Amino acid sequence: MSRLGAVGHKLYTGEVSLNFVGRRKLWYLISAVVLVIAIGAVLIRGLAFSIEFRGGVDFQAPVASGSAQNAIPGVRTAVVDTGVLGRAEPIVTSIGANQVRVETPPLSTDNIAKARTAIAKQLKVGEGQIDYSSIGPTWGAQITDKALLSLGVFLVLVMGVIWLYFREWRMSVSGLVALLHDVAITVGIYALVGFDVTPATIIGVLTILGYSLYDTVVVFDKVRENTRSISSGSRWTYSEAANLAVNQTLVRSINTSIIALLPVAGILFVGAGLLGAGTLKDLSLALFIGIAVGTYSSIFIATPLLCDLKEREPAMRALSRRVEQRRAGAAAKSAASGSAGPAAVSGTPGGAEGGEPAASGEDQGANGTRQSVPATSRAQGRPAGRPQSTSSRSAGRSQPQRKPRSTRRPKGHGR
CATH class of the missing domain: 1.20.1640.10 (Multidrug efflux transporter AcrB transmembrane domain)
Structure with missing residues (x-):
């Protein structure tokens, strides 16, 4: 899970x-x-379609002995032999293990009685044990x-x-x-x-x-x-x-x-x-x-x-075009950075290193490329663009200016 x-x-x-x-x-x-x-x-x-849709007579009878599945062929033959269906065939199925269902086309009252008697005789049960319902086509x-x-x-x-x-x-x-x-x-x-x-x-x-x-x-x-x-x-x-x-x-x-x-x-x-x-x-x-x-x-x-x-x-459609243009531009920048190699630092497009996303407007210069990173910043072991830190004592204090060597006074003179 x-x-x-x-x-x-x-x-x-x-x-x-x-x-x-x-x-x-x-x-x-x-x-x-x-x-x-x-x-x-x-x-x-x-x-x-079931009998509820096509109409007809539905007989349901218990099976006295044996299984309902084995009784199906005999019940079908008994109903057909009555001749009440003409050329039609009854639909005989089992309901559970000991009950049979017989579906026939619409029948008259006399034909219903004949079919009921035949089913009872075949299954060896009383006619009163056979339930039936007549459903009209309407x-x-x-x-x-x-x-x-x-x-x-x-x-x-x-x-x-x-x-x-x-x-x-x-x-x-x-x-x-x-x-x-x-x-x-x-x-x-x-x-x-x-x-x-x-x-x-x-x-x-x-x-x-x-x-x-x-x-x-x-x-x-x-x-x-x-x-x-x-x-x-x-x-x-x-x-x-x-x-x-x-x-x-x-x-x-x-x-x-x-x-x-x-x-x-x-x-x-x-x-x-x-x-x-x-x-x-x-x-x-x-x-x-x-x-x-x-x-x-x-x-x-x-x-x-x-x-x-x-x-x-x-x-x-316009959105799809913008997405395609943006991705095409990013792919072009990535390809250009790959061909330039790691030594090319100045003017490197956004996403040159490690597949980064294209640089945003804040990270780009006037020419649309990322600002170059001074090599001295990397040599000093600091992140590019971070200013040198000054001590708190010298902060805000003007530093003395050294004079050129040509204007310095030789030692031992002027006394």
């Missing part, structure tokens, strides 16, 4: 810096490839419309809140693109693995969007702090200051994500995998994917995209 803390301190102070913003084209390419795969999975495989369509509406309202509110907080529309656009990126990848993974899209999935998606937004806002807040009044200076470009902000919040983002992923992974792999809880599986998968993808987008997508939009401003 101490080593991780030391790394975090170096990232925060800029002693160690990972160039996230400078390599943004690589991150864009990686995200583009993943998005193409995700969208292709949705178009080719499609999403497996109700499923309403659920779909409300889910899409809630997602749209959430995204609009996100843009408004970010703009009001930062007073910067580019941050709103970057945050929105990152959220859409997270939604697309999450939906694509659902299509790839074939998990049902249930109302719990929608809740999970909205939850991870809020988490991703929180992570992005934390990074943006540090970007704003680092870039405040940056246009009046010439030390950093906007992208460099934003990259420092990402590095400063990197350890916090990773730690927060790991802490959030651990319990979600426990729900997904232990609760849903071993216990077979369907609702937990739908919710935990959305949370697990969303937290991981949201952390990625807040670091690799949102801030680099913000820099792309911000660097288009005339003020930021």
